[in-house]
Amino acid sequence: MKPQKVIVLGATGTIGRRTLDVLKQLQQSDPTWDCVGLACGSRVDRILEDAKKHWPAAKVASVIDDDRADFCGSDAALHLVEACASTETIVVSAIVGAAGLRPTLRAIELGASVALANKETLVCAGHLVQQALKSSPGTLWPVDSEHAAIAQCLRGIRSDQIKSIVLTASGGPFRDTPLSDLREVTPQQALNHPVWDMGPRITIASATMANKALELIEAHHLFAVNDQRLEAIIHPTSLVHGMVHLCDGTTLLQMCTPDMAGPIRWALTAGEHDAAVAPTLNPLELTSLEFTPVDTERFPFVGLGFEVIRKGGGAGCVLNAADEVCVQAFLDGRLPYLDVYHFVAEAVDRFGHHDPSTLTDILELDIAVREDVANRIP
Ligand code: NDP
Ligand code: MG
Numbered sequence: 001m002k003p004q005k006v007i008v009l010g011a012t013g014t015i016g017r018r019t020l021d022v023l024k025q026l027q028q029s030d031p032t033w034d035c036v037g038l039a040c041g042s043r044v045d046r047i048l049e050d051a052k053k054h055w056p057a058a059k060v061a062s063v064i065d066d067d068r069a070d071f072c073g074s075d076a077a078l079h080l081v082e083a084c085a086s087t088e089t090i091v092v093s094a095i096v097g098a099a100g101l102r103p104t105l106r107a108i109e110l111g112a113s114v115a116l117a118n119k120e121t122l123v124c125a126g127h128l129v130q131q132a133l134k135s136s137p138g139t140l141w142p143v144d145s146e147h148a149a150i151a152q153c154l155r156g157i158r159s160d161q162i163k164s165i166v167l168t169a170s171g172g173p174f175r176d177t178p179l180s181d182l183r184e185v186t187p188q189q190a191l192n193h194p195v196w197d198m199g200p201r202i203t204i205a206s207a208t209m210a211n212k213a214l215e216l217i218e219a220h221h222l223f224a225v226n227d228q229r230l231e232a233i234i235h236p237t238s239l240v241h242g243m244v245h246l247c248d249g250t251t252l253l254q255m256c257t258p259d260m261a262g263p264i265r266w267a268l269t270a271g272e273h274d275a276a277v278a279p280t281l282n283p284l285e286l287t288s289l290e291f292t293p294v295d296t297e298r299f300p301f302v303g304l305g306f307e308v309i310r311k312g313g314g315a316g317c318v319l320n321a322a323d324e325v326c327v328q329a330f331l332d333g334r335l336p337y338l339d340v341y342h343f344v345a346e347a348v349d350r351f352g353h354h355d356p357s358t359l360t361d362i363l364e365l366d367i368a369v370r371e372d373v374a375n376r377i378p
Pocket of ligand 1: 010012077099196
C-alpha cells in the first residue's frame with residue numbers, strides 16, 4: 001500500500017468526515033499519508049479546525065467568502081484541484097450533486113486517482129469520465145458501497161463472463177408503509193433512514209429510490225453494462241452490497257456490515273483489505289438473508305433509471321438536476337413527497353432527448369432543467 005497525498009472534496013459532509021477519520025487511522029500507521037487539500041460549501045469552520053490540527057499544509061476551499069480559505073466562491077473546489085491535484089494525489093470526490101462534476105473531471109484530466117462518492121459525476125458525464133480515464137495514469141475507485149462491492153466481485157472477471165450485475169437497496173424508511181400513506185409523508189419521516197447516515201439529498205433519494213436510479217446509471221457507466229444486464233433488489237439489512245451473476249451459473253457477492261469506512265479505505269489504499277475496518281460477520285448469525293423484488297408502484301424511480309440508461313445522452317443529467325431541485329422543494333415543504341417522482345419523470349420526458357457532447361453542453365442542460373423544474377413547482 002503506497003501512502004498518498006489526499007484531497008477531500010466535500011470534506012464537511014457525511015462521506016468527507018468519514019474519509020478524514022479513515023485518513024487519520026492511515027496516518028497513525030504511516031505518517032507519510034497526508035491531506036493536501038480540503039473543499040467544502042459553507043461549513044468552512046469545520047475543516048479549518050481539522051486542518052490546523054492534523055494537516056497544516058492543506059489548502060482550503062470554501063464556496064462562501066472567508067479570508068481564511070485559499071480559494072473562495074462557486075469554483076473554489078475546481079481551483080483547489082487545479083492547484084493541488086497531480087499524478088501523485090488521490091482526490092476523494094464527495095461533494096453532493098452536480099456541483100461535484102467539474103472538480104472531479106478536472107482531477108482525472110490532471111492524472112490524479114479519484115475515490116468517487118459523487119455518483120452524479122458519472123450520471124451526468126459518464127462518457128467524458130471514461131474518455132478522460134483513457135489518457136490518465138490515475139484510477140477511478142468507486143466509493144458508493146454497492147459499486148465498491150461489485151468492483152471487488154469483478155476482480156479477475158472479464159466483461160463477457162458477466163450475466164448480470166445486481167445492486168441491493170435497503171428500501172429506506174417507506175419499504176412497508178401503506179401506499180395510501182405515502183401522500184402525507186413529511187421531510188422529517190423521509191430523513192429517518194433505517195440503515196445509513198447520509199446527507200439530506202441522498203437520504204431523501206434513498207427514500208424515493210431515486211438514489212437506486214442514479215446508482216443503476218452509475219453502474220452502467222462504471223462496468224460498461226446495458227440495462228439488460230442490470231438489476232436492483234431490496235435487501236433490508238444491507239449486509240450484501242452487490243452481486244454478480246456469471247454466465248456459468250456462479251454468483252459472486254460481497255458482504256460487510258454497513259459502514260462507509262470500508263469502501264472509503266479500500267478506495268484510498270487502491271484496493272487493500274488489510275485493516276480491521278468493520279467487525280467480521282459471523283455466518284452462524286446469518287439465519288436469513290432477505291431479498292425481495294422492487295415494488296415498482298412504490299418505487300417508480302427504479303423503472304425511470306432503466307429508461308434513462310436506454311435513452312442515454314443527457315437523460316442522466318436531466319434526471320439528476322430535476323431530482324436535486326425537487327428534493328430541495330420537498331425539504332422546504334413546497335412539494336408533496338409523491339410529486340418528487342412526477343416532476344422528475346416529466347422533466348426526463350421534456351428534456352431527455354438532449355444529447356450534450358461537451359462539458360459546457362452538459363452544464364447548460366443542467367441549468368436549463370433546474371430553471372424549468374423550479375418554475376413549474378407551485
Ligand atoms: P452531505 O450533504 O453530507 O455533504 C455534502 C458535501 O458537499 C458537504 O461537504 C458540502 O459542504 C459540500 N458541498 C455542497 N455543495 C458544494 C459546492 N457547490 N462546492 C463545494 N462543496 C459543496 O452529503 P454526503 O456526504 O452524504 O454525500 C456526498 C456524495 O457522496 C453524494 O454524491 C452522495 O450521493 C455520495 N454518497 C454518499 C453516501 C453516504 O453514505 N453518505 C454513500 C454513497 C455515496 P458544506 O457542508 O460545507 O455545505
Ligand atoms: Mg450506494
